[in-house]
Amino acid sequence: MKGKTRSLPVSYRLAVASRVLAAVLGGYIVAALASVSLSSWVPMARADAVVTGMMASFLAYLGAVIWCFACRTAGRAWLGLIVPGLMLAAVSGLAYWVGRS
Amino acid sequence: MKEGFRQAMAWLHTWAGLTFGWLLFAIFLTGTLAYFKDETSHWMQPEIPARSVSSEASLNVAQNYLEQHAAGASRWLIELPDDREPGLSVRWQQTPAKRGERGQFTEKHLDPQTGAEVQGRETSGGEFFYRFHFQLQMPYPWGRWLSTIAAMVMFVALISGIITHKKIFKDFFTFRPRKGQRSWLDGHNAVAVLVLPFHLMITYSSLVIFMSMVMPASILASYRGDVRGFFDEVFPASTTPELSGQPAALAPLAPLLEKAREQWGGGRTGRLTVNNPGDTNASVVLVRDGADRVVHDFGSAVTFNGVTGQLLGTTPEPSLPRAIAGSFYGLHMGHFAGPVLRWLYFVFGLAGTAMIGTGLVIWLGKRQLKHAKSAAMPFELRLVEVLNIAGMSGLMVAVAAFFWANRLLPLGLAGRAAWEVNAFFIVWGLSVLHAVVRRGRRAWVEQLALAALLFGAVPLLNALTTPYHLGASLAQGDWAMAGFDLTCLATGVFFTWAAWKMQRAAQPERVIRVRAQPITLEQEAH
Numbered sequence: 001m002k003g004k005t006r007s008l009p010v011s012y013r014l015a016v017a018s019r020v021l022a023a024v025l026g027g028y029i030v031a032a033l034a035s036v037s038l039s040s041w042v043p044m045a046r047a048d049a050v051v052t053g054m055m056a057s058f059l060a061y062l063g064a065v066i067w068c069f070a071c072r073t074a075g076r077a078w079l080g081l082i083v084p085g086l087m088l089a090a091v092s093g094l095a096y097w098v099g100r101s
Numbered sequence: 102m103k104e105g106f107r108q109a110m111a112w113l114h115t116w117a118g119l120t121f122g123w124l125l126f127a128i129f130l131t132g133t134l135a136y137f138k139d140e141t142s143h144w145m146q147p148e149i150p151a152r153s154v155s156s157e158a159s160l161n162v163a164q165n166y167l168e169q170h171a172a173g174a175s176r177w178l179i180e181l182p183d184d185r186e187p188g189l190s191v192r193w194q195q196t197p198a199k200r201g202e203r204g205q206f207t208e209k210h211l212d213p214q215t216g217a218e219v220q221g222r223e224t225s226g227g228e229f230f231y232r233f234h235f236q237l238q239m240p241y242p243w244g245r246w247l248s249t250i251a252a253m254v255m256f257v258a259l260i261s262g263i264i265t266h267k268k269i270f271k272d273f274f275t276f277r278p279r280k281g282q283r284s285w286l287d288g289h290n291a292v293a294v295l296v297l298p299f300h301l302m303i304t305y306s307s308l309v310i311f312m313s314m315v316m317p318a319s320i321l322a323s324y325r326g327d328v329r330g331f332f333d334e335v336f337p338a339s340t341t342p343e344l345s346g347q348p349a350a351l352a353p354l355a356p357l358l359e360k361a362r363e364q365w366g367g368g369r370t371g372r373l374t375v376n377n378p379g380d381t382n383a384s385v386v387l388v389r390d391g392a393d394r395v396v397h398d399f400g401s402a403v404t405f406n407g408v409t410g411q412l413l414g415t416t417p418e419p420s421l422p423r424a425i426a427g428s429f430y431g432l433h434m435g436h437f438a439g440p441v442l443r444w445l446y447f448v449f450g451l452a453g454t455a456m457i458g459t460g461l462v463i464w465l466g467k468r469q470l471k472h473a474k475s476a477a478m479p480f481e482l483r484l485v486e487v488l489n490i491a492g493m494s495g496l497m498v499a500v501a502a503f504f505w506a507n508r509l510l511p512l513g514l515a516g517r518a519a520w521e522v523n524a525f526f527i528v529w530g531l532s533v534l535h536a537v538v539r540r541g542r543r544a545w546v547e548q549l550a551l552a553a554l555l556f557g558a559v560p561l562l563n564a565l566t567t568p569y570h571l572g573a574s575l576a577q578g579d580w581a582m583a584g585f586d587l588t589c590l591a592t593g594v595f596f597t598w599a600a601w602k603m604q605r606a607a608q609p610e611r612v613i614r615v616r617a618q619p620i621t622l623e624q625e626a627h
Contacts, residue, residue: 032318039319046323047334048422053319054312055426058256058305065257066264069113070106092322 018074026081027064033088034060040095107265114261115464119485121254122461123492128237128248129457130496132303133450134230136435136443137585139185141227144585145507147569148221151187151579152214156370157355159189159213164354166209166216167191167378175204175344177375179354182213183390185581188221189213223517224507229525235307238522242314249315252307259300266290282466289459292452299449300456306433309426335423337416341404342382349381349408357405361387364403364415368393375407383407396424397431461489487536494548495532497596501555502528504589508566542603549600557593560586 039053068077134141143151163179171177174193182189189211195204210219236244277283293300313320317328324330354373361370371390377383389401396419404413419427431437435446465485472478478486506524510517536544563586564570574582 032316035316035319036322039323044422045420047331048420050319050323050331051335051422051426054316055309055422055429057312057316057319058253058308061253062256062260066110066113066261069261070109096322 015074019068019077022074022077022081023065023068026078026085027061027068030064030081030085030088031057031061033085033092037088037091037095040092107267110261110264114258114265117254117258117261118457118460119464121251121258122457122464123488124237124247124251125255126454126457126461126492127496128234128251129450129454130500131230132234133447133454134500135227135234136438136446136450138227138231140581140585141230142224143187143581144563145224145226145504146221147567147582149188149210149219150212150214151581152182152212153184153187154182154213156181156358160355160358160373161353162211162213162216163189163191164351166211167193167375168351170209171207172379175377177373177378179373179375181370181372181390183369183371183392185392187213188219222507222512223514225503225518225521229503229522235311238526245311245314249308249311252304255304256308259304262293263297266294282463282470285459285463285466289456289463292456292459296449296452300453302429302432303450303453306429309429310433312426340414341376341384341386342406342413344377344380345382347381348379349383351375351378351383351407352410354385354407357385357387357410360405360410360412361389361403364412365389365401368401378407381408384413391431391434391436393437395431395437396428397434397436398424398427458493461485461493465489486541487533490536490541490544490548491529491533494545494552495529495536497552498532498548498555499525499529501552501559501589504559505555505562508562542606546600546603549596549603553593553596553600555593556589556596559589559593 035053035057037053038056039049042049042052044052064081067080071077071080143149159182160179163181167174167177167179171191171193173196175196176194178192178194180186180188180190180192190208191211192206192208194206197204210221211217212219232238235248237248238244239247277287280287308315313328313331320328320331354375357373358370362368369390369392370387371392372388374386374388375383376386383406385405385407386402387405389398391397398416398419401416403415405411406413435443438446465482468482469478472482503521503525506521510520510524514520532548535548538544539547560571564572569579569582571583571586574580574586
C-alpha cells in the first residue's frame, strides 16, 4: 500500500480527507437529525421517544459512514449526506411547527 | 480508494482498524479483566474475608454497628455482601453543620459474621481496569468521549469487516496453520466470526450506555434544552419525608428485605439507604441488586418508613424502550452472569482482544513483506511495529506489574492505591522505550517472556507475601482467590508458549520472508 500511496496524487489524498470529514462530521449531523425526527414522530411518551431516537441514531451514523466510503466520488458522499440531512431537518421542523415535539 | 463496494469496505476496515486498533486493544483487554472486577479486588485486598452469611444476618450486623458508631448521622448507606463481593461495607454522612451543605462521608468495612471492622490494604483493585476501560485515566468527560468514539469506530470496523468478508462461513472452517501471514488472517477471521454476536452486542451496547452524553440532540429538541428534565423523567427521584425532629427508634431493618423480595417477585436487595435514622420520619430505600436479571434498571427501589415499616413507594417498571436500553446495558456489564456465563464473557472478551491484535499484526505483516530485502524499514512501518509491541505485549507486562505492585508496595505507603496505578503506567511507558531500542522480533520475545515470568510467578509471589496461598485458598474453597492465582499461572504458560513461538519464528525469518513474497494474498483485508 505504501509504495502505491507514495505515488498517489495530492487530489486523491484531499478526496480521502474530504470523505473522512463527511463521514465523521456529516455522519454525526445526519445521525443527530435522524434521532430528533424519530423522537418527534414516534407515538410514545416523550422520554421513551427520546430513548428510541438515541438508540437508532447510531445505526444512521453507521449507514452514513458506509455511504461516504462506498460511493464513487467524494462529492457524491457529501451530496448523499446533505440531501437526507435536509429532509430530516424538514421532518423535525415540521414536527416542531405542528407542536408535536 | 479502489472501485467496488467490497474493496471500499476493505479499505475502510483496514484504516479504521489501524488508527484505533491500539486504543481498542487496551479497551477490550481491560474490559475483559473487568468481568472479574470483584474477584480481582478480592485478590488485591485479601484481608477482607470471604464469608457466606445471609443478607439478613449481615444487615443486622450493619445496623448494630451503625447504631453504635453513627447514631447522629443524617444518612446511612449499607452495601450488602453477595456471592462475588464478600465484603459488607457501611458509609454514613454526618449531619451538615449548615443546611444545604454536603455532610462528610465515612466508610468502614465490616466482617459480616462478627461485625468487627476489617482493615484491608489500600488498593485500586479490579476497579482500576473497570474505570480505565471507559475513562482511559483521563479527566471527565474526555475519557468517556474518547472511548465512545472508539466504540463507534469499532462498530464501523465490524460491519465493514463483515461486508468485506462475504464468504464468512465458508472461510470460518478454513484454518491453515504454519502459513505465516495466511494463518494470522485465518485466525483473525475465526475469532471474529466465532463470537460475532458478542462483538456486535458489546460494541453497540457501549454506544447505548453513553448515548445521552454523545447524542443529546433529541433530548435538547424534545425537552427544549432542559436536559435535567429528561433525567428526572427517566430516573424519578424517590421522594423521602423530611426530618421531623421527633426522635424515634429505628425498627429492625432485616425484615424489610423480605418485604422488598415480595415486591420484586424474588429479587434481592443490593444496598440500602437509611435517611434520618433515629427520627420519626426515618425512611429506608432498598435498591435492587442488578445481578438477578438481564434488564438493568437504574435505581429500581422500594421505600419504607423506618419506624413503622410502612411501604412508602416503589419505582415503576421501565417502559419497553427503556427496558431495551436497560437490557443492552445489562448485557454489556454482565452483572447477571453466573460463574459459567462469566467465564464465557471473559473468553469472548479475550477473543475480541485477539481479533484486534491479529488485525494489527496482519496490517504490519503484509507491508513488511515488501521491505523484507531492504535493511531498514520505512518510518511509518517501524512506528506501527513499536506501537504493536508496546500496545500488546507491553500492556500485558503492565497488567502483571500492577498485580506485583499490590503485593510488593509497603502496606503503610501513603497513596498506595495510586502507586499501583503509577506502576502500571511506568511499566507500560518503559515497554515503549524497550520496543524502540530493540529490534522487532527481539522486543516481542523479550516482552512476552517477561510477561510470562511475571504472570507465572504470581501464585509464588502471593504465597511469599500473604498467607492466602493456593494451598490455603483451595482448602478453604475460596475460589475467587485460587482462581485468580491459577488464571495468572495459565496466562504465564500461554505467554511462555507465545514467546517460544516468536523465538522460533525469528530464526528462519529471512528465508521465509523471501520465499513468501510471491504468495499473493487475496484482495480481502488490505
